[in-house]
Amino acid sequence: MSAARLSPLNVTALALGLAFLYGPILLVVVFSFNASRLATVWAGFSTGAYRGLLDNAALMSALWTSLRIALVSACVATVLGTLAALALVRGGRFLGRGMFTGLLYVPLVLPEVVTGLSLLLLFVALDLGRGTVTVAIAHVTLAMSFVTLVVQARLIGFDRSLEEAARDLGASPLQAFFGVTLPIIAPAVGAGFLLAFTLSLDDLVLASFASGPGSTTLPMYVFGQARRGVTPEINAVSSLLIAAVALTLVTVTLLMKRRAGASLAR
Amino acid sequence: MDSKTIIRIQTVTKRFGPAVAVRNVSLDLAEGEFFCLLGPSGCGKSTLMRMIAGFEEPDEGRIELDGADLVGTPPERRPLNMMFQSYALFPHMTVSGNIAYGLRRGGLDKAEQAARLAEMIRIARLDGFETRYPAQLSGGQRQRVALARALARRPRVLLLDEPLGALDRSLRESTQAELKELQARLGTTFVMVTHDQDEAMSLADRIGIMQAGSLIQAGSPREVYERPASRFVAGFIGAANLIEGTIIRREPVFARIALADGTEIEARAETGEPGDAVAVMVRPEHLSLAAGDVPGPNRLAATVTATAFLGDGVSIRARLASGQDIRVLAHGGAPEPLRGEAITLAFAADAARVVT
Ligand SMILES: Nc1ncnc2c1ncn2[C@@H]1O[C@H](COP(=O)(O)OP(=O)(O)OP(=O)(O)O)[C@@H](O)[C@H]1O
Numbered sequence: 249m250s251a252a253r254l255s256p257l258n259v260t261a262l263a264l265g266l267a268f269l270y271g272p273i274l275l276v277v278v279f280s281f282n283a284s285r286l287a288t289v290w291a292g293f294s295t296g297a298y299r300g301l302l303d304n305a306a307l308m309s310a311l312w313t314s315l316r317i318a319l320v321s322a323c324v325a326t327v328l329g330t331l332a333a334l335a336l337v338r339g340g341r342f343l344g345r346g347m348f349t350g351l352l353y354v355p356l357v358l359p360e361v362v363t364g365l366s367l368l369l370l371f372v373a374l375d376l377g378r379g380t381v382t383v384a385i386a387h388v389t390l391a392m393s394f395v396t397l398v399v400q401a402r403l404i405g406f407d408r409s410l411e412e413a414a415r416d417l418g419a420s421p422l423q424a425f426f427g428v429t430l431p432i433i434a435p436a437v438g439a440g441f442l443l444a445f446t447l448s449l450d451d452l453v454l455a456s457f458a459s460g461p462g463s464t465t466l467p468m469y470v471f472g473q474a475r476r477g478v479t480p481e482i483n484a485v486s487s488l489l490i491a492a493v494a495l496t497l498v499t500v501t502l503l504m505k506r507r508a509g510a511s512l513a514r
Numbered sequence: 515m516d517s518k519t520i521i522r523i524q525t526v527t528k529r530f531g532p533a534v535a536v537r538n539v540s541l542d543l544a545e546g547e548f549f550c551l552l553g554p555s556g557c558g559k560s561t562l563m564r565m566i567a568g569f570e571e572p573d574e575g576r577i578e579l580d581g582a583d584l585v586g587t588p589p590e591r592r593p594l595n596m597m598f599q600s601y602a603l604f605p606h607m608t609v610s611g612n613i614a615y616g617l618r619r620g621g622l623d624k625a626e627q628a629a630r631l632a633e634m635i636r637i638a639r640l641d642g643f644e645t646r647y648p649a650q651l652s653g654g655q656r657q658r659v660a661l662a663r664a665l666a667r668r669p670r671v672l673l674l675d676e677p678l679g680a681l682d683r684s685l686r687e688s689t690q691a692e693l694k695e696l697q698a699r700l701g702t703t704f705v706m707v708t709h710d711q712d713e714a715m716s717l718a719d720r721i722g723i724m725q726a727g728s729l730i731q732a733g734s735p736r737e738v739y740e741r742p743a744s745r746f747v748a749g750f751i752g753a754a755n756l757i758e759g760t761i762i763r764r765e766p767v768f769a770r771i772a773l774a775d776g777t778e779i780e781a782r783a784e785t786g787e788p789g790d791a792v793a794v795m796v797r798p799e800h801l802s803l804a805a806g807d808v809p810g811p812n813r814l815a816a817t818v819t820a821t822a823f824l825g826d827g828v829s830i831r832a833r834l835a836s837g838q839d840i841r842v843l844a845h846g847g848a849p850e851p852l853r854g855e856a857i858t859l860a861f862a863a864d865a866a867r868v869v870t
Pocket residue numbers: 530533534535553554555556557558559560561562709
């Protein structure tokens with residue numbers, strides 16, 4: 249970027265834009281430190297809401313459910329998404345390759361309500377009892393495309409002669425993949441995993457469709473509570489979620505920027 | 515070749531879709547020789563190397579190593595190694611890690627691996643760089659890591675795909691000498707792709723010239739320089755004047771050729787019948803300036819278009835009566851002709867060769 253000066257108009261527009269985007273989020277964080285039980289009245293600073301979280305059994309159980317689902321679905325989505333990226337980039341020309349590449353974007357743009365509804369129909373048709381497993385499956389379908397897109401971008405720039413060099417030096421195809429390819433695309437795979445993890449942790453719509461009794465996720469719990477009135481506790485949980493997501497996104501950005509070699513060159 | 519054949523390539527053809535990348539190539543490589551593959555871009559040099567290494571399988575023909583068919587053997591089980599044009603160094607491994615990568619699968623015990631690694635580091639003059647990553651090395655150092663990595667397993671044959679292509683001129687010349695010396699010391703068979711004919715001439719025991727997928731000629735540098743198999747080879751190896759004409763008489767060793775303007779010249783000929791349209795190849799250094807009024811065989815009238823003083827001689831560009839441009843390298847002492855001056859060029863019939 250050039251050091252061109254921002255005009256007052258630009259500064260105002262930028263400030264308003266940022267305020268519009270992050271103002272509400274900031275408000276949530278501020279009110280999570282409210283000493284009052286009422287969401288809209290500021291009664292002084294307190295960390296009581298955060299301390300109260302640990303004693304809230306329903307909330308802790310929802311958090312635990314969410315984390316379990318996020319971990320499992322992110323792992324599955326990462327493996328499947330990476331394999332899909334390998335097939336799309338490396339598989340040569342196979343029937344429907346263009347179509348599959350295009351289909352990757354569908355989960356990204358399809359309204360989640362539609363995805364949720366179709367999954368619900370599927371689960372009912374298969375007579376799958378709804379619970380944590382079905383929520384995890386739903387999250388895998390969503391997150392896999394993200395992983396594939398991220399890994400695919402990295403694979404396209406991958407120099408295949410590196411794999412050939414490994415083979416030439418005595419490595420089997422599998423050894424070459426795990427010893428050379430995977431370490432080099434690891435930042436993208438890691439970024440994909442984190443994206444999948446946050447997508448699962450954040451999701452409300454798909455979870456609402458796919459969950460059953462006893463599989464309430466954290467966003468579902470927060471949403472349910474908020475409908476009865478926003479408390480500092482809800483604000484505190486939301487603030488923690490915001491922090492987790494922000495941290496993940498920063499990590500993902502750093503991972504994606506990381507160039508093999510350049511970053512290893514300490 | 516008196517030494518033993520190590521690699522035998524028999525009537526190998528490779529197609530990519532409708533395109534033929536390598537066409538019916540047969541070639542024997544002798545144990546311990548330094549063979550250079552030379553040819554214009556896209557002529558199939560890399561494809562031929564990749565078939566020897568095992569990255570591509572031939573569509574037709576076979577490739578043998580020590581008499582055993584290699585077709586179907588994956589690259590990791592061929593006792594050959596390749597040095598890649600882009601070096602293909604593993605960016606996430608140190609210099610030591612790169613060189614030791616192949617050693618870990620070479621059936622050597624830990625002590626032998628360490629000894630071999632130390633030896634390769636020393637040979638490649640990489641002492642002190644063991645813990646660096648490829649991104650922290652200069653181009654010349656990377657090239658040496660790639661060479662050390664490919665030699666670490668002591669391959670029977672080392673394949674080098676334009677190994678010096680990325681180096682600047684001065685580094686390239688010193689590296690050529692090192693490469694030649696190393697090859698002689700190790701006794702490993704080297705097959706190297708290059709598009710630099712000077713490099714091929716100075717390094718190779720034998721040169722193979724490829725054109726559009728076919729191997730046109732294989733022979734020692736002297737052979738291909740003095741007895742090129744075709745106009746293409748003559749033009750590709752060294753500077754050559756190709757004078758167009760028609761054979762009018764054929765003798766056992768020589769042929770008489772008439773040029774378009776009626777001038778008749780004599781040249782060595784191995785092929786060609788009277789009536790054939792051919793070219794007579796004369797190297798610039800074999801042409802000399804003759805006094806215009808002295809008649810004799812093999813005289814060409816020309817007009818000087820440019821001259822350049824080279825220190826030990828004069829380079830002259832002249833135009834024949836037919837309009838064809840011709841290059842002359844006159845040796846020291848000769849008076850430098852002026853631009854536009856009419857000159858007579860002479861050459862010995864022995865130094866001229868009919869090519870088709
Ligand atoms: N994987 C491939 N798929 C399709 N065509 C290919 C493939 N590899 C090579 N070719 C074609 O085969 C021909 C020979 O290619 P090759 O790489 O062997 O040439 P080369 O002599 O090494 O050229 P250069 O000097 O530019 O490296 C080229 O026309 C190239 O386009």
